[in-house]
Amino acid sequence: MTLYLDQLHGSLADPLLDSMTFLNEITDRHPEAISFAPGRPFEGFFETDRVAEYLDVYVEHLRSERGLMEDQVRSTLFQYGPTKGIVAELIARTLANDEGLAVAPEALVVTVGAQEGMVLVLRALCADRDDVLLVSSPCYVGVTGAARLLDISTVPVPEGDPAAVVNAARALRAEGRHPRALYVVPDFANPSGVSLPTAVRRELLAAARAQGLVVIEDNPYGFFTRTGRTRPTLKALDEHRVVVHLGSFAKTCFPGARLGYVLADQEVVAPDGGVTLLADQLAKLKSMTTVNTPALSQAVIGGLLIRHDFRLRAANAAAVAHYAAGLSTLLAELERTFPAAERAAGLGVSWNQPEGGYFTVLSVPFRADAAAVRRCAEEYGVLWTPMADFYPGGGGEQRLRLSSSSLTVAQVREGVRRLAAFIRAEVG
Amino acid sequence: MTLYLDQLHGSLADPLLDSMTFLNEITDRHPEAISFAPGRPFEGFFETDRVAEYLDVYVEHLRSERGLMEDQVRSTLFQYGPTKGIVAELIARTLANDEGLAVAPEALVVTVGAQEGMVLVLRALCADRDDVLLVSSPCYVGVTGAARLLDISTVPVPEGDPAAVVNAARALRAEGRHPRALYVVPDFANPSGVSLPTAVRRELLAAARAQGLVVIEDNPYGFFTRTGRTRPTLKALDEHRVVVHLGSFAKTCFPGARLGYVLADQEVVAPDGGVTLLADQLAKLKSMTTVNTPALSQAVIGGLLIRHDFRLRAANAAAVAHYAAGLSTLLAELERTFPAAERAAGLGVSWNQPEGGYFTVLSVPFRADAAAVRRCAEEYGVLWTPMADFYPGGGGEQRLRLSSSSLTVAQVREGVRRLAAFIRAEVG
Numbered sequence: 001m002t003l004y005l006d007q008l009h010g011s012l013a014d015p016l017l018d019s020m021t022f023l024n025e026i027t028d029r030h031p032e033a034i035s036f037a038p039g040r041p042f043e044g045f046f047e048t049d050r051v052a053e054y055l056d057v058y059v060e061h062l063r064s065e066r067g068l069m070e071d072q073v074r075s076t077l078f079q080y081g082p083t084k085g086i087v088a089e090l091i092a093r094t095l096a097n098d099e100g101l102a103v104a105p106e107a108l109v110v111t112v113g114a115q116e117g118m119v120l121v122l123r124a125l126c127a128d129r130d131d132v133l134l135v136s137s138p139c140y141v142g143v144t145g146a147a148r149l150l151d152i153s154t155v156p157v158p159e160g161d162p163a164a165v166v167n168a169a170r171a172l173r174a175e176g177r178h179p180r181a182l183y184v185v186p187d188f189a190n191p192s193g194v195s196l197p198t199a200v201r202r203e204l205l206a207a208a209r210a211q212g213l214v215v216i217e218d219n220p221y222g223f224f225t226r227t228g229r230t231r232p233t234l235k236a237l238d239e240h241r242v243v244v245h246l247g248s249f250a251k252t253c254f255p256g257a258r259l260g261y262v263l264a265d266q267e268v269v270a271p272d273g274g275v276t277l278l279a280d281q282l283a284k285l286k287s288m289t290t291v292n293t294p295a296l297s298q299a300v301i302g303g304l305l306i307r308h309d310f311r312l313r314a315a316n317a318a319a320v321a322h323y324a325a326g327l328s329t330l331l332a333e334l335e336r337t338f339p340a341a342e343r344a345a346g347l348g349v350s351w352n353q354p355e356g357g358y359f360t361v362l363s364v365p366f367r368a369d370a371a372a373v374r375r376c377a378e379e380y381g382v383l384w385t386p387m388a389d390f391y392p393g394g395g396g397e398q399r400l401r402l403s404s405s406s407l408t409v410a411q412v413r414e415g416v417r418r419l420a421a422f423i424r425a426e427v428g
Numbered sequence: 429m430t431l432y433l434d435q436l437h438g439s440l441a442d443p444l445l446d447s448m449t450f451l452n453e454i455t456d457r458h459p460e461a462i463s464f465a466p467g468r469p470f471e472g473f474f475e476t477d478r479v480a481e482y483l484d485v486y487v488e489h490l491r492s493e494r495g496l497m498e499d500q501v502r503s504t505l506f507q508y509g510p511t512k513g514i515v516a517e518l519i520a521r522t523l524a525n526d527e528g529l530a531v532a533p534e535a536l537v538v539t540v541g542a543q544e545g546m547v548l549v550l551r552a553l554c555a556d557r558d559d560v561l562l563v564s565s566p567c568y569v570g571v572t573g574a575a576r577l578l579d580i581s582t583v584p585v586p587e588g589d590p591a592a593v594v595n596a597a598r599a600l601r602a603e604g605r606h607p608r609a610l611y612v613v614p615d616f617a618n619p620s621g622v623s624l625p626t627a628v629r630r631e632l633l634a635a636a637r638a639q640g641l642v643v644i645e646d647n648p649y650g651f652f653t654r655t656g657r658t659r660p661t662l663k664a665l666d667e668h669r670v671v672v673h674l675g676s677f678a679k680t681c682f683p684g685a686r687l688g689y690v691l692a693d694q695e696v697v698a699p700d701g702g703v704t705l706l707a708d709q710l711a712k713l714k715s716m717t718t719v720n721t722p723a724l725s726q727a728v729i730g731g732l733l734i735r736h737d738f739r740l741r742a743a744n745a746a747a748v749a750h751y752a753a754g755l756s757t758l759l760a761e762l763e764r765t766f767p768a769a770e771r772a773a774g775l776g777v778s779w780n781q782p783e784g785g786y787f788t789v790l791s792v793p794f795r796a797d798a799a800a801v802r803r804c805a806e807e808y809g810v811l812w813t814p815m816a817d818f819y820p821g822g823g824g825e826q827r828l829r830l831s832s833s834s835l836t837v838a839q840v841r842e843g844v845r846r847l848a849a850f851i852r853a854e855v856g
Contacts, residue, residue, distance in 0.1 A: 001637065001640075001642065001668055001669050001670050001694055002694070002695050002696075002697060003553075003642075003694050003695070003696045003697070003706060004696070004697050005696050005697065005698040005699065005709075006698075006699055007555060008552050008553065008555055008696065008709060009551050009552055009553075009554065009555045009713075010555060011551075011712075011713065011716070012552065012709050012712055012713070017712045017715070020715065021712070038508075040507060040508055041507075043499070043502060043503055043506065043507055046502045046503075046505075046506040046507075047502070048487060048498070048501055048502050048505060048506075051483060051505065051724065052480040052483060052484075055479060055480060056480075059476060070476070071471070073476055074471060074474045074475070074476050075471055075474075076684075077474075077476060077479065077684050078471065078474040078476075078682040078683065078684040079468060079469075079471055079474075079682070079683055079684060080466075080468055080678075080683045080684075081684070112540050112718040112722070113718055113719050113720075115716070115717065115718055115719045116717060116718050119716070119717055123437050123439075123577060124436050124437055124440065125431075125436065125437075126437065127435060127436055127437045127438060142716065142719075145715070145716040146716050146717075148716070149551060149713060149716045149717070150578070151579070209429065212429070214429065214431075240429055241429050242429050250508075254506040254507070255506065255507055255508045255720070256504075256505050256506040256507060256508075256509070256722065256723035256724055257722055257723075257724055258718060258719065258720055258721070258722040258723075259722075266429055266430070266431050267430050267431070268430075268431045268432070268433050268436065269430055269431070269432050269433065270433040270434075271433065271434055278431060281433075281436060281440050284439075284440055284445045284449070285437075285439065285440070285577060287445070287448065287573070288439070288543070288547070288570065288573040288574050288576070288577045289543065289544060289547055289574075289577070289717065290540040290541055290543055290544050290686060290718065291541050291543045291570075291686065292541075292683075292686055293686070294540070294684065294685055294686040294687075294722050294724070294725045295684035295685075295686075296479065296684055296685055296722070296724050296725055296728060297722045297724055297725065300724060
């Protein structure tokens with residue numbers, strides 16, 4: 001039987017997915033290129049034999065701290081488990097230490113990465129075609145993709161602009177639509193690298209509350225400060241349960257576990273007056289997406305949390321230093337390569353100054369599109385990501401995203417050298 | 429912020445989800461009850477220290493057979509990986525041995541259980557509100573739940589009735605709707621226990637092909653024959669790529685890995701004439717649901733497949749015998765407890781004779797609803813599942829599903845004794 005793409009779900013014809021496929025393909029075709037493209041963690045801190053060690057630590061925890069008998073230990077690892085997960089308490093302890101969050105374990109749902117968490121939250125909050133998700137623009141493609149999968153409309157609002165959120169919500173309601181939530185990455189955002197000042201965070205929460213919007217906070221990079229400065233998460237500032245907090249262990253532990261969580265402590269009132277937590281409603285949906293998060297992944301990350309005394313910030317000290325060095329090198333090399341005097345003379349090249357995280361945005365005076373990626377890869381051996389893919393409402397055509405996260409300092413230096421040669425050739 | 433259930437997605441108000449929650453709660457409240465309720469594998473074959481062993485086997489396979497260097501092994505386990513997975517080739521070899529299927533690894537997508545596979549397949553095939561999924565009725569709640577999550581309409585057709593499939597497809601088209609696929613569990617189905625004769629399988633494939641329907645075959649229980657008899661899967665009989673085959677390792681390995689796969693070898697033609705496999709389209713969607721299937725789960729199941737020489741049927745010999753003994757005991761005890769003479773005299777109790785799998789359906793002369801489950805649990809210490817939950821179009825109100833899978837033979841005997849006492853009390 002032959003199927004026809006234009007009869008399949010519309011998300012499959014979305015150019016965004018094709019551009020992700022394109023980037024994967026071009027990366028495969030140029031294995032020797034230096035890649036500023038993927039938002040991947042650095043691999044130098046991974047150690048293969050740690051998996052079995054963490055598993056042992058978790059099993060020992062089940063035996064000695066939780067007092068489980070051997071057959072219960074076995075069931076915990078091998079059998080179907082609770083939909084909300086088996087390590088919520090361990091995660092809650094870690095969030096208390098690392099973020100100062102007082103989290104009730106029953107408000108957590110352990111998910112297959114933050115991505116599944118996004119799907120669950122969007123699905124729960126958006127009931128019909130008039131329900132709208134506001135997204136900070138530029139925006140992580142995972143959330144616009146998840147919305148597309150679920151046929152949920154998204155409306156972009158400029159990143160870090162509480163007044164724009166209010167205006168967008170009002171305009172939507174004037175059209176008879178229902179703005180339901182706002183997606184935002186407050187720390188070292190993907191793709192912009194931007195961090196919101198604490199005052200803006202408070203204004204954003206007040207604006208969301210006034211407009212009846214749930215704030216969906218996604219915070220995969222929060223630990224990775226370059227300047228030493230850290231700010232409270234939106235959830236830590238949240239006095240009115242406005243914020244649903246998405247967490248990920250992909251960057252703070254490792255991606256291969258695919259472990260994330262949703263902190264959803266909102267009360268949900270049923271027509272009969274019964275009250276549940278939003279986390280319980282998300283768990284109902286999860287029983288239809290993946291049933292459970294793999295116990296193996298939960299056990300290994302659980303063991304890692306125990307081993308590090310429920311303090312991932314401390315456990316990530318070397319990683320924080322690595323990412324800071326890479327990002328600082330990137331910024332310094334850009335400055336050295338494109339000096340201020342040359343920029344002032346109208347070179348048309350500029351970049352932002354992220355305070356941490358994986359990403360920097362570079363503006364250039366030419367179209368930074370797929371064709372440019374291909375030219376740059378083939379002729380200069382360096383890869384990056386076009387920013388236009390991250391603007392749901394259009395924009396960013398002359399910007400590119402540089403990720404320094406998976407590279408060594410030496411690779412960053414060589415990468416900037418190659419990139420500069422490409423840019424000068426394009427400009428010249 | 430308070431949320432209101434009737435403003436959240438409609439799937440959350442579906443009584444089906446509440447009835448699953450109810451069954452979980454009542455199971456928790458009666459830990460000493462004998463439970464015929466859950467479709468869980470028997471735990472007696474799980475061994476905790478095998479996890480690390482299988483992981484070692486997989487790592488050794490990466491080193492010696494795939495020739496990966498140590499840093500590549502590390503990346504494979506810890507880093508983000510290919511969306512379609514890392515063990516497709518190992519699964520393909522196993523399917524060749526166990527099912528006689530010649531599978532191209534690139535036609536496989538490794539998923540977080542068969543449940544995620546269902547979500548991906550339904551999402552890909554059903555583009556808008558006029559697209560309809562036909563489901564065998566009675567039907568596994570995971571597929572009707574996944575459809576509900578995605579706002580996809582389902583239409584029930586009687587199980588194993590190819591003519592009814594044709595009639596339903598024609599009737600839908602006459603209404604201007606588009607029947608897109610048929611979901612079916614051909615072997616020892618959940619919940620009915622029914623297996624389709626090979627001739628019916630062929631007729632079903634011919635009917636689906638004639639009506640332009642993709643057949644979604646879900647086959648978690650196929651190994652567990654009670655009679656020694658096995659039949660070819662729909663995919664093995666599929667000469668025209670009509671069948672998308674969902675696979676699960678939950679019952680043949682263990683649920684805690686949450687590992688499944690989709691075999692989707694259909695060609696998809698794009699408007700520009702480009703041809704891809706349906707598996708590649710499913711992978712695009714997967715990048716928006718879970719990004720990757722956890723490498724840890726893939727590695728452990730991969731190691732298990734290698735360790736068992738890619739022959740899970742042979743590896744499951746003891747499990748097959750266990751399930752056969754439990755099911756045969758259940759049927760024999762029912763026969764002994766409710767003899768044919770008493771049934772012929774109008775007792776109103778009957779059951780089917782599954783050839784294998786986990787499930788038997790019992791008909792009783794009273795409403796087998798949640799209230800009955802509660803009475804039976806509280807007063808008789810035995811649990812079961814109401815069948816009505818499995819009929820999307822209504823029906824099954826006086827039937828209950830008995831699962832013998834997770835019980836020992838002694839528990840099955842005692843469970844039937846208790847259940848019989850309950851039934852006689854209800855009838856009397």
